[in-house]
Each structure stands twice: as structure tokens, then as C-alpha cells.
Amino acid sequence: MTGPAREREGHRPSRTHPAKGRKAFGNRDGGRLLVLAPALGWLVLFVAAPAAILVAIAFADSDPGVPPFRLALSVAGFAVLAEDTYYLDALLTALRVAATTAALCLLLAYPMAMGIARAAPGRRVVLLALLMLPFWTGFLLRVGAWIGLLRDEGWINSLLQSAGLADAPIPLLYTEGAMLVGMVHAYLPFAVLPLFAAFLRLDPSLGEAAADLGARPATVFLTVTLPVTAPAAAAGFLLVFIPAAGEFVIPELMGPPEAQMVGRVLWQEFFQNRDWPVAAALAVALLALLLVPIRLFQRLEARP
Amino acid sequence: MHGPLRSAGPPMLLRAEALTRRFGAMLALDALDLEIAEGEFFALLGGSGSGKSTLLRIIAGFEAPDSGRLLLDGHDIAATPPWARPVNMMFQSYALFPHMSVADNVAYGLRRAGVARGDIAARTASALAMVGLDGFERRRPHQLSGGQKQRVALARSLVMRPRLLLLDEPLGALDAGLRERTGFELRALQRETGAAFVMVTHDQEEALALADRVALLDGGRIAQVGAPRAIYERPASRFVARFLGAANVLEGQAAEGRFDSAEAAATFAGAIPAGTVAVALRPERIRITADGAGPNTAQGVVEDVAFRGDDSLVLVRLSGGATLRVAHAEEDGAPPERGASVCLAWDADAVVALAS
Amino acid sequence: MRQGRLVRAAMLAGFAFLWLPILLLVAYAFSADRIPFQWGGFSLRWFHALAADERLVEAALLSLRIAAGAASLAVLLGGAAGWALARFGPFRGRAVFGALIGAPLVLPEVVTGLSLLLLFVALDILTGWPAGRGATTVLLAHATLGAAFVAVVVQARLAETDRSLEEAAMDLGATPFLAFRTVTLPLVAPALAAGWLLAFTLSLDDVVIASFVSGPAGTTLPMALFSMLRLGLTPEVNALGAVVVIGVGAMLAVAAILLRPRRG
Numbered sequence: 072m073t074g075p076a077r078e079r080e081g082h083r084p085s086r087t088h089p090a091k092g093r094k095a096f097g098n099r100d101g102g103r104l105l106v107l108a109p110a111l112g113w114l115v116l117f118v119a120a121p122a123a124i125l126v127a128i129a130f131a132d133s134d135p136g137v138p139p140f141r142l143a144l145s146v147a148g149f150a151v152l153a154e155d156t157y158y159l160d161a162l163l164t165a166l167r168v169a170a171t172t173a174a175l176c177l178l179l180a181y182p183m184a185m186g187i188a189r190a191a192p193g194r195r196v197v198l199l200a201l202l203m204l205p206f207w208t209g210f211l212l213r214v215g216a217w218i219g220l221l222r223d224e225g226w227i228n229s230l231l232q233s234a235g236l237a238d239a240p241i242p243l244l245y246t247e248g249a250m251l252v253g254m255v256h257a258y259l260p261f262a263v264l265p266l267f268a269a270f271l272r273l274d275p276s277l278g279e280a281a282a283d284l285g286a287r288p289a290t291v292f293l294t295v296t297l298p299v300t301a302p303a304a305a306a307g308f309l310l311v312f313i314p315a316a317g318e319f320v321i322p323e324l325m326g327p328p329e330a331q332m333v334g335r336v337l338w339q340e341f342f343q344n345r346d347w348p349v350a351a352a353l354a355v356a357l358l359a360l361l362l363v364p365i366r367l368f369q370r371l372e373a374r375p
Numbered sequence: 376m377h378g379p380l381r382s383a384g385p386p387m388l389l390r391a392e393a394l395t396r397r398f399g400a401m402l403a404l405d406a407l408d409l410e411i412a413e414g415e416f417f418a419l420l421g422g423s424g425s426g427k428s429t430l431l432r433i434i435a436g437f438e439a440p441d442s443g444r445l446l447l448d449g450h451d452i453a454a455t456p457p458w459a460r461p462v463n464m465m466f467q468s469y470a471l472f473p474h475m476s477v478a479d480n481v482a483y484g485l486r487r488a489g490v491a492r493g494d495i496a497a498r499t500a501s502a503l504a505m506v507g508l509d510g511f512e513r514r515r516p517h518q519l520s521g522g523q524k525q526r527v528a529l530a531r532s533l534v535m536r537p538r539l540l541l542l543d544e545p546l547g548a549l550d551a552g553l554r555e556r557t558g559f560e561l562r563a564l565q566r567e568t569g570a571a572f573v574m575v576t577h578d579q580e581e582a583l584a585l586a587d588r589v590a591l592l593d594g595g596r597i598a599q600v601g602a603p604r605a606i607y608e609r610p611a612s613r614f615v616a617r618f619l620g621a622a623n624v625l626e627g628q629a630a631e632g633r634f635d636s637a638e639a640a641a642t643f644a645g646a647i648p649a650g651t652v653a654v655a656l657r658p659e660r661i662r663i664t665a666d667g668a669g670p671n672t673a674q675g676v677v678e679d680v681a682f683r684g685d686d687s688l689v690l691v692r693l694s695g696g697a698t699l700r701v702a703h704a705e706e707d708g709a710p711p712e713r714g715a716s717v718c719l720a721w722d723a724d725a726v727v728a729l730a731s
Numbered sequence: 732m733r734q735g736r737l738v739r740a741a742m743l744a745g746f747a748f749l750w751l752p753i754l755l756l757v758a759y760a761f762s763a764d765r766i767p768f769q770w771g772g773f774s775l776r777w778f779h780a781l782a783a784d785e786r787l788v789e790a791a792l793l794s795l796r797i798a799a800g801a802a803s804l805a806v807l808l809g810g811a812a813g814w815a816l817a818r819f820g821p822f823r824g825r826a827v828f829g830a831l832i833g834a835p836l837v838l839p840e841v842v843t844g845l846s847l848l849l850l851f852v853a854l855d856i857l858t859g860w861p862a863g864r865g866a867t868t869v870l871l872a873h874a875t876l877g878a879a880f881v882a883v884v885v886q887a888r889l890a891e892t893d894r895s896l897e898e899a900a901m902d903l904g905a906t907p908f909l910a911f912r913t914v915t916l917p918l919v920a921p922a923l924a925a926g927w928l929l930a931f932t933l934s935l936d937d938v939v940i941a942s943f944v945s946g947p948a949g950t951t952l953p954m955a956l957f958s959m960l961r962l963g964l965t966p967e968v969n970a971l972g973a974v975v976v977i978g979v980g981a982m983l984a985v986a987a988i989l990l991r992p993r994r995g
Contacts, residue, residue, distance in 0.1 A: 102907055103819055110811040114831040117875040121846035124853050138852055179745045186742030205749050207979045210936050211956045212972040216752035218964050219768040226768040279437050280470035282457040284484030298474040317839020319939055324960050334841045354842045365837045
């Protein structure tokens with residue numbers, strides 16, 4: 072602690088008289104400890120310790136016993152990842168699918184965010200509720216709905232057949248396309264929200280100034296709107312990309328069997344193969360790959 | 376009385392004919408007519424909701440009038456989109472592009488117009504030099520002070536060499552200390568470029584100080600247009616007299632050659648036409664005297680005295696009930712004390728008759 | 732404007748994409764047909780089937796209990812953490828504290844779930860607690876996840892309220908505790924409520940972390956639904972969807988009416 076004078080000033084370093092601060096806030100250190108200690112204890116136990124154990128087990132040896140590992144300082148788990156291209160493919164597939172999902176989300180999110188931000192305030196509230204409501208209705212139920220639409224005997228196929236556009240069911244479900252549709256549907260609101268905030272902050276006179284200086288609407292969008300909202304778009308992209316890279320449920324329920332994303336492989340290693348060190352090593356590898364996007368996202372969030 | 380609608384000298388640049396614009400139930404512009412000459416500094420003065428900003432945005436092309444015509448050099452431009460008009464605007468928020476350097480901001484319009492690369496650099500440099508910002512080319516807008524941002528915005532508009540430059544509250548975001556200096560600089564730039572400047576402001580001092588002509592707007596119509604001194608000294612209506620501030624406005628009845636005001640308990644003599652409903656009397660034209668009687672005098676009690684430097688503002692409650700603002704110059708000696716009974720007198724030519 | 736119409740059309744297409752599957756899911760819940768998303772006449776039979784499905788009903792009740800407990804715990808923890816981050820200034824270890832509270836926000840669910848499971852296994856071996864896994868371990872995991880979200884919401888709320896309000900209270904004679912109770916708490920109450928609701932929803936919606944840290948006795952609703960969907964779709968899922976969507980919609984409508992700003 073650097074003295075009570077600093078707490079008065081928040082994050083800024085302070086040059087006020089420490090004595091004055093101490094007089095007013097002298098009995099607060101005890102209270103602060105009372106607030107901090109339980110929260111810190113919880114975080115150490117349920118966030119820091121699990122991470123440490125995860126890393127420890129990633130470096131452990133597999134063992135057929137219970138629990139199925141022996142603590143050691145072995146890189147066997149990581150060696151398995153490096154040797155078998157199956158795991159590398161799973162990581163790369165996850166990154167590719169996550170990037171595609173995030174890009175598709177941004178494509179849909181731009182006009183949605185723009186439209187919501189430009190709506191009259193009363194209508195804007197309704198549109199925002201419509202955007203967030205699916206999030207409250209349960210993610211698995213939405214996946215269920217897509218399964219019902221995309222299955223061979225599903226809604227879309229029966230519609231196509233009764234319209235005479237298809238003779239036999241077109242395989243839609245268990246394809247990469249179906250998986251992407253499910254992922255975009257699940258994550259779309261996360262891409263819209265930061266962009267919406269950016270469009271709300273965007274000074275409308277910027278676009279008018281560009282038009283006034285001779286820019287047509289398409290040029291205004293490319294030279295002003297897009298660059299000014301780019302940081303928010305990047306934040307939205309990462310907000311989708313980071314969780315999508317570890318996604319397990321949607322690939323499992325909607326994706327093709329051969330689409331082995333890292334989340335699915337990790338799950339199988341852990342629950343089916345009971346190879347805890349390899350699963351932990353996969354988790355550590357995934358984290359290492361996501362470290363740069365995560366730091367980038369935090370930097371974008373910390374911007375004024 | 377009303378300032379000349381058509382100024383005599385330079386040719387007409389912009390003419391608005393019966394411009395009307397409605398927002399829902401509100402009539403922002405009510406069949407407004409206006410003419411602006413080439414190379415003049417014109418101020419649109421008015422309170423919020425007077426229609427001044429709507430008029431500016433219609434001239435720039437961001438709003439379309441519901442009816443009426445807008446002629447630039449005799450051509451109707453009401454349907455021309457903003458990017459195709461030889462009119463440029465300096466925004467109240469300055470609207471500098473935050474992701475571009477100062478130089479790129481200034482060069483933006485030149486690039487859109489397809490100006491050759493070498494010319495862009497030269498014109499950008501000279502525009503920045505003109506506003507005293509050479510050396511700032513690489514800065515970003517967030518690295519500039521308010522005054523510097525304002526200059527960049529000016530340079531960005533002026534580099535397009537517009538026939539008509541629109542300025543939306545150009546001094547509104549500046550500190551009081553910077554306003555006077557920037558005002559003089561604006562006038563110098565306007566003379567230098569020869570462009571017509573049309574400024575929107577709610578500040579009557581700013582309008583009177585900067586503009587060659589001022590149009591005072593009220594409810595989407597022009598209340599009065601003319602040279603600053605003309606409308607200041609000869610307001611056409613109670614609204615104009617009150618908006619320009621300072622003047623005392625007294626209600627009463629006109630009779631042959633005189634005006635009786637019950638609230639002032641005084642009779643005003645002078646050039647009072649029939650149909651006069653009120654008179655305006657400027658504080659600095661009123662003298663505090665030892666005694667006096669007859670027309671153009673009044674009796675009252677000093678309610679308060681405020682020292683203002685070169686004069687004191689004395690509030691005098693008249694026996695009729697009205698309170699007059701009286702400017703008492705320092706060289707006339709000490710102002711009366713609070714509570715003192717005083718006599719007030721003014722010359723006949725200080726009385727301005729108001730017909731509405 | 733032509734451009735405005737284009738934006739509006741694209742926006743409406745986005746909303747249609749979001750809502751069409753949900754609306755169809757709900758609509759076909761009222762179909763008698765045993766094949767989901769086939770219209771076989773109006774019927775409430777799948778709602779009856781849903782209510783009679785003991786496994787699902789039990790899982791739903793367990794999920795609601797876990798979600799309520801986890802959200803309440805998350806509000807306590809996240810509220811304290813958010814307050815510390817917003818008001819305690821640059822105390823030593825602030826960066827680490829902030830990183831720890833925010834970690835669950837950015838970690839993939841599989842990583843959070845796996846590491847928490849490894850923790851519970853290790854704890855069980857070392858201390859004999861939590862003695863197997865089930866509802867308790869899910870609750871603890873969800874509380875940790877929820878606390879991260881509550882902390883963000885509370886910190887943001889405090890950051891936008893003037894700290895001199897608390898100082899004014901103390902200047903007027905309130906002790907720090909009284910200032911907290913009479914000024915700070917009412918200020919952050921909406922954030923705490925929003926945070927509780929967020930944590931509650933996250934817990935009700937989570938399948939990955941729960942699957943990792945739960946045991947045989949702790950099957951939550953999403954876990955049950957997940958195994959159902961793996962086997963294929965049944966009209967019971969439609970019925971459940973209808974119950975949730977109509978329930979959430981009704982709750983939001985009530986909240987909107989209650990929270991509507993009063994005029995005059």
C-alpha cells in the first residue's frame with residue numbers, strides 16, 4: 072500500500088498531503104482488507120490454482136491408474152501433440168473455423184450495428200432487446216432449432232421437396248456449413264455490441280464533413296466510417312474468435328465427424344481416452360495460441 | 376428600416392426563395408427569403424429552434440427543403456448532393472477525421488476531387504501555412520488543442536477554394552480568451568480568400584463584431600437583416616431589440632408625435648409614427664440628472680449598481696413599475712448609491728419606435 | 732436515402748437470421764406430429780410429455796437451484812472485486828487481482844472446465860473435499876465464472892459514478908461503513924441486479940464447464956439437453972424451447988413494465 076492519500080486519487084499518482092488523507096481515511100485499510108481478502112482467496116483457489124494444476128498435469132506422465140497421471144517434469148504430452156499431425160490439425164482447424172465465424176459475424180454485424188444505432192431511441196431499445204433476447208433463450212435450444220431446420224427430414228429439406236426444388240434430401244446438417252451457421256448464430260450478438268457502441272459514439276458530422284469535401288456515400292464509408300469503427304470491429308472479431316476457437320458443443324452437434332476442432336479433441340482425450348496429460352497439454356497449447364488475441368482484445372478494451 | 380434585402384455593390388452569389396422545411400409539427404423554416412452577395416461575411420443569428428442551423432444544413436446539402444428554391448449563381452442546387460456542391464462547411468464539432476493526420480485531413484477533399492499529387496502537397500502546405508499551422512502536418516487531431524483543431528477544420532474547408540464557406544458556431548467551442556483573436560483571424564482569412572462566409576451563431580456580440588451583414592432569425596423567418604450597426608441602433612421589433620440585448624423595451628400607446636408608457640410613467644417624444652407599440656431605449660443613451668421634468672425624462676429609485684470597469688450598470692425602478700438599465704460612464708463621476716432617488720433623461724433621437 | 736434503405740434491409744435480414752429458427756422452434760412445439768418441425772395439427776401433447784419427463788424436470792430444478800446459488804455467490808465475490816478495482820486505487824497486486832478476476836471472461840470454456848475439474852480432483856485427493864463431484868462443484872465453478880462478469884459490470888458502474896458522492900457522505904459525518912451502505916450500495920444496486928441476472932443466465936446456459944466438473948448425481952438441464960440432442964431431435968425440445976422463450980419473454984415484459992420510467 073502506498074498510503075491513503077493515493078486512494079483518494081484513484082489511479083492517478085497523487086501529490087496531495089498524506090497527512091490530510093490519513094486523517095480522513097485512516098480506518099479504511101482494515102475495511103479494505105475485509106473486502107479484498109475473501110475475493111482474493113477465492114480467485115487464488117478457483118482461478119490461479121486450477122491454472123497451475125493444469126500446467127503441472129500437462130507436464131505429467133500418463134498412468135493407467137486413478138487418477139490417470141503421475142506428476143513429473145515430462146514433455147511427453149507435448150511430444151504427442153508435436154508428433155501426431157492430428158493434434159496440430161485440430162488446433163489449426165479450430166483457428167480457421169473461429170476466424171471464418173468471426174469474419175461472417177462482422178459481415179452481418181456491420182449493417183445491424185449501424186441500423187440499430189441510427190434508429191430512433193425508442194425503436195433502438197426494442198432492436199437491442201431483439202438482439203440480446205436469443206442469448207437469454209438458451210444456446211442449446213437454438214442449436215436444437217437449427218438441427219430441426221437442417222436435418223435430412225428437416226424443415227428446409229421438406230420445404231425444398233414440396234416446392235419441387237429437390238428430389239431427395241440435400242445433406243445440410245453435419246457439414247462445415249451447418250457448423251458455421253450454428254456458430255455465427257450463437258456468437259453474432261457479441262460482434263454487434265462493440266460495433267453498435269462505436270456507431271453510437273461516431274460523430275455524424277464526420278460523414279457529413281467527408282460528403283461536404285466531395286466524397287460519395289461509398290467513399291465516405293470506406294475512407295471514414297470503416298477506419299473509425301475499425302478498433303470496435305477488431306474487438307468484436309476477437310470477442311467471437313476467442314471463445315469460438317475452443318468451441319466444443321456446436322462442432323459436436325452440427326459439424327461433420329471429420330471436423331476435429333481442438334475443443335472436441337480435448338474432450339475426447341479427456342473423457343474417452345482418459346489421457347489427462349495430453350488433454351492438459353492441448354489446453355495449454357490452445358491457451359498459448361490464444362494469448363496474442365487475448366492480449367490484443369484487452370488492449371482494445373482498455374482504449375479510452 | 377429593414378436592412379436592404381439586396382445589397383447594392385457586389386453580384387449576388389446565393390439566393391433562397393420561400394424555403395420551407397418542416398420537422399413533424401415544427402416549422403423550422405417558414406417561406407424564408409435571403410440573398411447573400413459574393414465575398415461578404417454574413418451571419419445567421421438566432422436562438423435554438425430559430426431555423427438558423429436548418430438553413431445552414433440546407434445550403435450545405437445535408438437537408439432538403441420541402442419547398443422553395445435555392446439558387447447558387449442563378450442555378451437551383453436544391454437537388455444537388457452535398458459532395459457535388461461548390462460549398463464547404465466548417466462543423467461546430469470540427470469533425471476532424473480522428474484516424475488521419477492533419478495533412479491527410481486537409482488533403483481529403485483534394486484527393487476526392489482528383490487533384491494531382493504534387494498539387495495536393497503544395498495546396499495542403501499553403502492552407503496550413505495560411506492558418507499558422509505549418510509544422511503540424513504529422514500530428515493527429517487528438518494531439519491538438521481546441522484552437523488548433525479549429526484552424527485545421529478551417530484549412531480543410533478553405534483548401535477547396537469554395538465560393539461559399541459555411542461556419543457552424545465557429546467560435547462556440549473556444550475559450551473566451553481565444554475568441555476575440557480567432558474572430559479577427561477569421562475576418563482576415565475571409566478578406567484574403569475573397570470567399571463569402573456564412574456563419575451561424577447564437578451569440579449576438581459575435582455576429583455584430585464579425586459580420587458585414589446579419590440576419591436575425593425567429594421561428595423560421597427573418598426578423599431583420601442588415602448591417603450590424605443598423606440593426607443594433609434601429610431594431611425593427613421588440614424581438615430584435617430584446618435579442619440584441621441591452622436595450623430597454625417599454626410598452627405603451629402611441630399618440631400624435633409622442634408615446635406614453637404607463638410602466639415607465641414617462642412620455643417619449645420624437646419621431647414616433649402611428650402604430651408604434653413599444654419603444655427601445657439603449658442604456659448608454661440615458662443620463663442620470665439631478666432633476667428634470669417633461670417628456671423624455673423619468674423618476675425612479677436605484678435598485679442596484681454593478682461596476683463593469685469603464686462604466687457602471689445602474690438598475691433604476693421607475694415610478695410606473697418598469698426597471699430600466701442605465702449605463703453610467705466613469706468619467707461622469709461616481710454612480711448614485713443604492714436606494715437613491717434619481718431623475719433620468721434622454722435625447723429624442725435615442726428613442727427607437729417599434730411597430731411590432 | 733438509398734444507402735439507408737440498404738442498411739435497413741441488411742439489418743432486417745440479420746434479425747430474421749437470429750429469430751427465424753427460434754420462432755419456428757416455438758411454433759412447432761404446438762404441433763401434434765411426432766417428427767419435430769412437421770405440422771400435424773395443433774396439440775399440447777409435447778408439453779404434457781415434457782412435464783411427465785422426470786429426468787428433464789429434475790435436471791431443470793437442479794439447474795435453477797445451482798444457477799440461483801452461483802449467481803448469489805457471484806454477486807458477493809464479483810461485487811467486492813469490482814468495488815476493489817474501481818475504488819481502492821493502485822494497491823499492490825492490483826494487476827494480478829484484475830487478471831485473475833477477468834481470466835474466466837477470456838478463457839475458452841474447455842480450458843476453464845478442464846482446469847477446474849483437475850483442481851477438484853486434486854483437492855479431493857489432498858483434503859478429501861469435495862468428496863466426489865456434483866451440484867456443489869458445478870455451483871462453485873459457475874460462481875467463479877459469474878463473478879468475473881459481475882465484477883466487470885460493477886466496476887463499470889462505479890467508474891461512471893462520481894466518487895466524491897461517497898466523500899460527500901463522509902464529509903457530512905457518515906462513517907465509511909455508513910457511506911457504503913447509504914451511498915455506494917444504492918448506486919451499484921442496479922449493476923448488482925444486472926450482474927446477478929447475467930450470472931444466473933450463464934449458469935443455466937452452460938454445458939461445457941458443467942460437463943467437466945459435474946458427476947453422475949449432478950446432471951443439469953443443459954447436460955441433459957445435450958445428450959438428448961446428440962441422439963437426435965424430439966418434439967420435447969420444441970416444447971422446452973417454447974416454455975423458455977415464452978417464460979423469458981414474459982419476464983422481460985414484466986420487467987419492462989416495472990422499470991418503465993414514470994412521467995410527470
